[in-house]
Amino acid sequence: MRRTMTSLLTAMLVFCVAAFVAPVGVKAATPKAETVKVGAILAVTGGASFLGGPEARTIQMLADELNATGGINGNKIELIIKDSAGDPEKAISFAKQLIEEEKVFAILGPSTSGETMKIKTICEQAKTILLSCAAAEVIVDPVAKYVFKTPQKDSDAVKKIYGEMKRQGISKIAVMSGNTGFGQAGKGQLTKMAPEFGITIVMEEVYDKTATDLSAVVAKMMSNKDIQAVVNWSIVPAQGILAKNMRQAGWKVPLFQSHGFGNIKYVEVGGAAAEGIIFPAGRLLVADVLPNDHPQKTVLLKYKNDYEAKFKEPASTFGGHGYDAFKILCRAIGQVGPDREKVRDAIENMKGFVGTGGVFNFTPADHNGLDIDAFAMLTVKDGKFVLYNH
């Protein structure tokens, strides 16, 4: 018995060590004097892979493009992408590795809020610029000197949703959220801002990020006749599953989703159930129908067409967050040269940068730089994202 236990323990230990060592990516090539090393920690695989996948592809595409055209004033970018698989523990070890061993100039990502919060202090202490692609507001509130983020604020998303609910006369809602950093942060904002808009949350439920069926919890919510609408806050496939389970149960209340819904794959797998879902998102998804004089139109169309031509898959807002992070860093390096302190100052004072997420205006107090106008209200019609017109 004891021998079996010992062997089992040994096996587990071997297994853990293997799991820990395996994902460490390709070792960087020998650095040249004029290259700027940029690290990226992205969830290329795992549950959040639809965030990290497009982000990694986008950043790689931009870096190749930049290096092929001579870099930033001759400075080439050397990109080191690490796949964290959405695991905060891996994000921590990659952050330490990038900072201590690779001595990177800046880190792009991580893809998820949970990971970003784990490495926020690490980057701050190491004075390494972090441009997160994750959405939660806690990343930049309170402001950390070296930490920025490119996705729109979740508080603005909540304001946008609650504003729409108020217009429709909805006052009693149910809140669903995934058990990820993004879900928790969104739930916090929804709860905090509800009184301001005269909205009462009569039921709230949290589901696991790997949830595959929510029909039981839908039955529970449906039995409460007070609920006039459901808000779901997550980034996982359960967004489509919730919509299906609600419609199959014959529950017809409006379903609002967060900006985590901005991936056409969810609409594809949600099929008919995704029709009519209302959610706030950046304008990338509706770039084609924007008026020609919209400041973002050119940037959005170029990125969308480049990405779709190269990777044969629809562009998502998440890849856009990677785009913004990379371009902001490059623009700052272009302005002041590859000096970390100066680049940090340049980002903090950057104004009028037109990205995919909106027009960025950073200040020392605002390390996100986007306001509520960065969001448009979208809905799903005939399997496509369209602007939501009342």
Place this chain on the structure above:
Amino acid sequence: MQFCLCHGGLVFFMTPELFLQYLFAGVTYGLIYAIVAIGFNIIYNTTGIINFAQGEFVMLGGMTAISLHHYLPLPLAIAAAVAITMVIGALIEMVFIRWLHNPSILRMIIITIGLSILIREGALHIWGEGVRALPYFNGNEITSIVVLGVGVSPQVFWVLGVCGLMVAALYLFFKFVPLGLVMRACAANRVAATLCGVSTKNMVTFSFVLSAGIGAMAGCVVSPITYSQYDGGTNLAIKGFTVAILGGLGNSMAAVAAGLLLGIIEAFSISVVPLAFQDAIAIGILLIILFIRPHGLFGNRSAAMLKEF
């Protein structure tokens, strides 16, 4: 939080509709778990090991069917996917397990863990990281059949029907078909079966083929409901393992009962505690069973003592 607490009181006033909705959800979860658990049991019976790649068979079945569905009609795509997964099951056994001389249980377990990682990474390279789904067999994502005042997706009945049929067919197979009887003989006593002229190696291969096929079939019917993703097998394997232990390792009919029990407990638990505790309940049950009845709810203590693992 307050709301969750007072909500518990509602259980006592549960309407028949709500009761039925929980029941349907629970039976659906439960049968999926049971199918995975049966896959564990078939291999356990002939080899004495737990095949941790069982969940990957479910994933492979769903993913293969989705890819084939671009070229073939749905029934053919599913049949082909099941056949392909069975071949993969056979290959895995032949390449990684068959040639081992008297391997220790621990070594075999490590091999299956390695295999599950290998299959998962392979699937990631073939299909990418995104979610996919087979179309609904009848109707679409919003179709529902009203049963006693409750809307239920027709796919739920497909899951119930297909899983029910598989369980019945397996029961008959092991009871009456000669091949099934021989497999049971291997399970009962490998040495004696060998002495009677049974090729235990072939039986082991066949057990992999059978459990791969069952898993793949389950992967196809649940795909419209749960979606398929390259790493979807892991969670199913954990739940299936819980159910297999709960019923008593090696006993397939007990796995069905245990699966339904766990599924229904999970579904009804939502009416009392927040959804977030759903998995905690499953693992809690597993722990309690391991402490109190390590041979499972329906298992036999003295028989379990004779087994190596």
